[in-house]
Amino acid sequence: MSNSDRPLIIHELFRSDNLFDLMTGNYLFDWSVQRNCPSLLEGAILPSYIASDQLQMFSGRPIADSWPSLLVGPKGTRSALHVDGFATHFWMVMFKGKKRWRVYAREDESLLYPNPLSNKIGFDGHSPDFEKFPLSSLADYYDVELKSGEMILLPYDFPHQVTLLLYIDISIFVLILVNF
DSSP states (O other): OOGGGSOOOHHHHHHOSOHHHHHTTOOEEEEEHHHHOGGGGTTOOOOGGGOOOGGGGGTTSGGGGSOSEEEEEETTOBOOSBOOGGGOEEEEEEEESEEEEEEEOGGGGGGGOBOTTSSBBSOOSSSOOTTTSGGGGGOOEEEEEEETTOEEEEOTTOOEEEEEOSSEEEEEEEEEOOOO
């Protein structure tokens, strides 16, 4: 039976020596750890500068237990350029793998051809088309590589996109609804 013929069991990812074979063609996105496997959070200690979580105000509502969430994917997986919803800050810890982040200056979002009806942005920083989107060439950005054992904290409303650089990415994404 090939990997695509059966469900991927999450513990296989953490115990396997060959994660690439398990993940080929698969991507686990925003999988709620709190809903699906709360034991993974037992004993977790958060640094004080991210420990406050306004999601607690929504206790009993579906959004309250959506995060932290797990993202797992193969090399080459990319996101579109976007701004996260809810005008929230977030942090991510990379457990295994390497991810390139391209983060644009908040004040340059209008140069990236945003769609006012969604959080999607017309410009693609992975494959820039400056003829189609000429103003985007004026936007400032920062490239950051997040490696195993590192954490990134991204303030709200910063346009960003990511590319997985190593064969596998196992990261926990936590949405923090706190304005710093």
